Amino acid sequence: MNGRMNAWRRLARRKGAMVGLGFVFLFVLLAVLAPWIAPHDPLATSWGAIRKAPSAAYLFGTDEIGRDVLSRVVWGARASLLAGVVSVCISLSLGVPIGMMAGYLGGWTDALISRFTDAMLACPFLILAIALAAFLGPSLTNAMIAIGISATPIFIRLTRAQVMAVKVEDYVEAARAVGNPHLRIALRHIFPNILAPVIVQATLAIAAAIIAEASLSFLGLGQQPPAPSWGSMLNTAKNYVDNAPWMAVWPGVSIFLLVLSFNLLGDGLRDALDPRHT
Amino acid sequence: MGKFLAGRLASILPTLFFVTLLIFGLQQLLPGDPAMVLAGEDQDPNVIAHLRQKMHLDQPLPLQYVHWISGVLHGDLGESLRIQKPVTELILEKLPVTAQLASMAILIALAIGVPAGVISAVKKGTAWDYAANVFALWGLSTPNFWLGILMILLFAVQLGWLPASGYISPFEDLKGNLAAMIMPAFVLGNAFAAVLMRHTRSAMLQVLSSDYVRTARAKGLSERVVILKHALRNALTPVITLGALGFGELLGGTVLTESVFSIPGFGKLIVDAVFNRDYAVVQGVVLITATTYIVLNLLADLAYFIVNPRMRG
Numbered sequence: 299m300n301g302r303m304n305a306w307r308r309l310a311r312r313k314g315a316m317v318g319l320g321f322v323f324l325f326v327l328l329a330v331l332a333p334w335i336a337p338h339d340p341l342a343t344s345w346g347a348i349r350k351a352p353s354a355a356y357l358f359g360t361d362e363i364g365r366d367v368l369s370r371v372v373w374g375a376r377a378s379l380l381a382g383v384v385s386v387c388i389s390l391s392l393g394v395p396i397g398m399m400a401g402y403l404g405g406w407t408d409a410l411i412s413r414f415t416d417a418m419l420a421c422p423f424l425i426l427a428i429a430l431a432a433f434l435g436p437s438l439t440n441a442m443i444a445i446g447i448s449a450t451p452i453f454i455r456l457t458r459a460q461v462m463a464v465k466v467e468d469y470v471e472a473a474r475a476v477g478n479p480h481l482r483i484a485l486r487h488i489f490p491n492i493l494a495p496v497i498v499q500a501t502l503a504i505a506a507a508i509i510a511e512a513s514l515s516f517l518g519l520g521q522q523p524p525a526p527s528w529g530s531m532l533n534t535a536k537n538y539v540d541n542a543p544w545m546a547v548w549p550g551v552s553i554f555l556l557v558l559s560f561n562l563l564g565d566g567l568r569d570a571l572d573p574r575h576t
Numbered sequence: 577m578g579k580f581l582a583g584r585l586a587s588i589l590p591t592l593f594f595v596t597l598l599i600f601g602l603q604q605l606l607p608g609d610p611a612m613v614l615a616g617e618d619q620d621p622n623v624i625a626h627l628r629q630k631m632h633l634d635q636p637l638p639l640q641y642v643h644w645i646s647g648v649l650h651g652d653l654g655e656s657l658r659i660q661k662p663v664t665e666l667i668l669e670k671l672p673v674t675a676q677l678a679s680m681a682i683l684i685a686l687a688i689g690v691p692a693g694v695i696s697a698v699k700k701g702t703a704w705d706y707a708a709n710v711f712a713l714w715g716l717s718t719p720n721f722w723l724g725i726l727m728i729l730l731f732a733v734q735l736g737w738l739p740a741s742g743y744i745s746p747f748e749d750l751k752g753n754l755a756a757m758i759m760p761a762f763v764l765g766n767a768f769a770a771v772l773m774r775h776t777r778s779a780m781l782q783v784l785s786s787d788y789v790r791t792a793r794a795k796g797l798s799e800r801v802v803i804l805k806h807a808l809r810n811a812l813t814p815v816i817t818l819g820a821l822g823f824g825e826l827l828g829g830t831v832l833t834e835s836v837f838s839i840p841g842f843g844k845l846i847v848d849a850v851f852n853r854d855y856a857v858v859q860g861v862v863l864i865t866a867t868t869y870i871v872l873n874l875l876a877d878l879a880y881f882i883v884n885p886r887m888r889g
Contacts, residue, residue, distance in 0.1 A: 417594030420866040424828030425846065429862045432850040433605040509719050513832055516721050517847055536725050536836060539740075540733045550722035558717035 305494075308570035315566020321559035329375040338366035340373040340526045349542040359544035362534060370526040371548050377527040378556060381442050381511035381520070382504040388446025390500060393453025398492075400454065401461025402484055411454065418451040427510055431519040438511075438527070441520040445510045449503050456499055460492035467491075494571040501567055505560035512553050528553050580881055588870050595866045596648065599859050600641050606855070609633075614657060614855060653863065654856035656849070663860035666845060671864075673743060674830050674841035680761035681768060681826060689769035690815070693776025697784060698803060708773060715770025720829050724763045724836035731759060741838040760837040764829050771822040772815065779811035786810075813883050820876030824869050 309315050328335060337357075344364035352359040358367035400411040418426065430444035464470060465488060473487045514520035515529025523530060528549040535546035606613045611628040628634050632643045647654065653663035696708035732740035739756050746753040783789060784807055792806045793799075831843035838844070842861060849857035 413590045413594050414598075416591040417598050417866075420591060420595055420824075420870050421598070421862055422824040422828035422865055422869060424825075424831060425862055425865050428831060428846060428850065429599075429602055429858050430605070432858050433602050433855065505717070512719055513721065516719075516832065517835060517850075519850065532719075532722055532725065536721075536728075539725055539729050543729050543733075546722070546725045546729065550719065550726070553719050553722060554717055557719075558713060561713060561717050 305570045309566055312566040312569060314562045315570070318559040318562030318564075318566065321555055322563060325375050325379060325556050325559070328372055329379050332373045332376060336366075336369035336372040338369040340365065340369040341524050342366075349538060349545070351542075352544055358548045359542065361531070361545050362538055362542070367531075367545060367548055370531060371528070371552050373526040374528045374531065374549060374552065375556075377438060377515070377521045377525070378508050378511060378553070381438065381445065382508040382556075382560070384442045385445035385449065385507040385511070386500050386503045388443065389449040389453050389503060390496070392447070393450045394457050394496060396450075397454040397457025398461050398484055398488070401458040402465060402480070402488065404462075408458070412458070415451040415454045415458075418448075419455070421448075423448050423506070424510060424513060427514060428517065428519065431514055436519045436522060438515075438521045438525075441511055441514045444514070444519075445507050448510075449507065452499065452503065453496070456495060457492060460495055461488055464488050464491045498564060498568045498571055501560055502564035505557045505564065508553065508557050508560065581878070584874055584877055588874060591870060592867065595863070595870070596645055597641070599863050599866070600644055602859060602862070603855060604637075610855075613853070648863065653860035656854050656857050658849075658852040658854045663856050666857060667842070667860055667864055670840065670842050670845045673839060674834070674843065676746070677757060677760055677764060677830060677833065677839065677841060678826060680757055681765035681829075682823075684762055684765035685768035685772055685826075688765070689772025690776050690812075692769070693773040693815075694780055694803065694808060694811075696773065696777045697780030700781065708777070712770040712773045715767050715773075718766065719832075720763050720767060721832040721836050723766060724760065724833060727759050727763060728836075741836075743839045743841075756837075757839075760833045760839060763836070764826060764833045767829065768822055768826050771825070772819055775815045775818045775822075776811060779814050780807060783807045783811045813880055816879050816883070817873075817876050820873050823872055827865050827869065 342365065344360070347356065347360045347364040349362060350356055350360040350364075356366050356368065358371060361367055361370070396411060400408040400415075421429075427441075427444045427448040430447055431441050434440035434444060461484075470483060470487050473483050478487075511520055512527070512529035512532070515527040516533045518530070518533065521527030521530055531549040532546060535542070535549070538545055603610055609624075611624045611631070611633050612619055614627055614631075615623045632640050635643075644654075651664055653667070655662055656666055659666065692708045692711060696705045699705050728740045731738045738759055742756055744752040744756055784803075789802060789807050792802045797806075830841060831846060833839070834841045834843035835847055842865075846858060846861040849855075849861070
């Protein structure tokens with residue numbers, strides 16, 4: 299408990315991390331309160347308000363079929379945050395147990411898992427996610443699965459390395475000497491001690507997953523129209539960049555701010571949870 | 577050298593084997609009968625039967641893999657069902673375009689990332705260091721397709737300096753080619769520059785506090801010689817390896833960059849293939865990309881071996 303309080307104090311001293319945390323909190327609020335905050339229906343078209351520049355009625359302007367850009371940006375926060383968090387949960391739920399198996403059991407299990415992890419890491423993250431999303435079919439759910447699977451090898455490799463370092467510690471040897479079963483040793487004695495780097499990586503992976511979801515949606519493989527998503531909004535906006543640039547500005551600013559916030563928070567967490575790094 | 581090379585080659589063979597398993601396995605993700613999905617909407621029973629036979633789908637899975645991999649080993653990545661051309665031929669057509677884009681992006685990334693990392697480490701704790709770190713965070717947090725759109729807005733629409741999109745072969749018009757490629761190359765190199773900056777900074781900080789740099793300073797060498805000759809040369813060795821790892825992200829980025837700037841390269845090929853449900857092309861592109869990545873990492877390891885005398889000893 300004391301360790302956690304110390305880590306929190308170290309995190310709280312880092313201005314960048316606190317700004318990041320503040321923005322993440324703000325985006326979560328936007329996503330949760332979207333039905334009450336958004337000034338217009340994000341799907342409602344208005345043929346009388348096609349590509350209107352920002353004004354008092356439409357603060358961020360309107361898109362090519364008269365939808366309010368601000369309302370779509372606010373609702374788009376849901377898709378981005380959902381994709382970021384769910385994808386990383388998929389990566390964690392696959393990567394951590396597999397990495398623990400590889401690190402703890404060693405031998406052939408480790409060799410097999412490590413070679414497969416190397417193979418997955420050899421396929422560039424986004425290209426693998428595009429290929430998976432292509433074969434699974436275009437939808438937000440499949441994009442999240444594709445991103446989650448593509449990010450899994452990073453967690454396998456990280457967990458494996460941490461387990462290999464921790465399993466030779468005296469307290470693990472002691473737990474083994476008193477006859478604890480393997481599963482109990484792994485869950486009670488090893489797992490809590492590898493959590494810090496996994497949490498840091500998960501925070502940074504959320505940032506990568508948000509960019510990946512926006513990229514897949516930009517290519518038409520993520521959130522399907524007319525549902526709002528920052529990536530698909532930018533895909534449409536690129537066709538109107540000469541006469542409606544506001545369509546491209548706000549979804550991009552939102553992705554940038556949210557990703558930057560998670561990166562700042564991740565960097566701060568790394569410094570707070572792993573003082574050796576600083 | 578020979579022993580090191582043999583060891584490294586032996587270690588990439590199992591990885592390549594698993595890469596082929598992974599890419600072959602993608603086909604199993606198709607919902608339902610792959611022959612029906614691949615045949616498209618008309619689903620003529622004759623076409624389906626022909627596809628099933630041609631792709632050996634009527635045989636057990638391990639045999640299907642053996643047929644596929646023996647084709648791959650003979651340079652046959654299958655045939656594009658939409659364009660009716662061998663996948664290998666399609667990839668070879670597009671490869672030079674992406675290779676030019678990636679090479680220009682790497683040059684831009686090196687020109688920005690390495691000096692920024694050196695300045696940041698040498699001027700640690702100053703406004704220069706702060707600015708370089710802000711640049712790195714900007715590079716890592718900006719989606720390159722958004723940066724591409726913003727650059728089109730500024731340099732093509734507002735200023736009219738560069739073409740908004742399209743591609744001209746350098747053999748037809750070199751100046752036109754460079755004008756069309758400079759924006760996409762910058763967009764693609766931006767994030768890679770940030771990665772290189774961070775690696776260079778951390779490697780330089782480590783090297784600058786080492787004994788031999790202190791000795792070089794004590795000998796009375798100028799700061800410029802100490803930094804460029806003694807520190808940077810040694811700091812660059814880990815940057816080579818880490819930079820090669822970041823190259824995968826760069827290859828992924830080509831998909832989006834080529835899509836924004838309508839460049840008919842490798843990335844555009846995979847996106848078009850995805851929408852045409854041309855799965856053999858998707859598999860081919862992933863296989864070639866992964867193999868390129870593995871080979872580049874091998875070359876980076878060799879470069880590391882050559883520039884680091886301790887590894888040769």
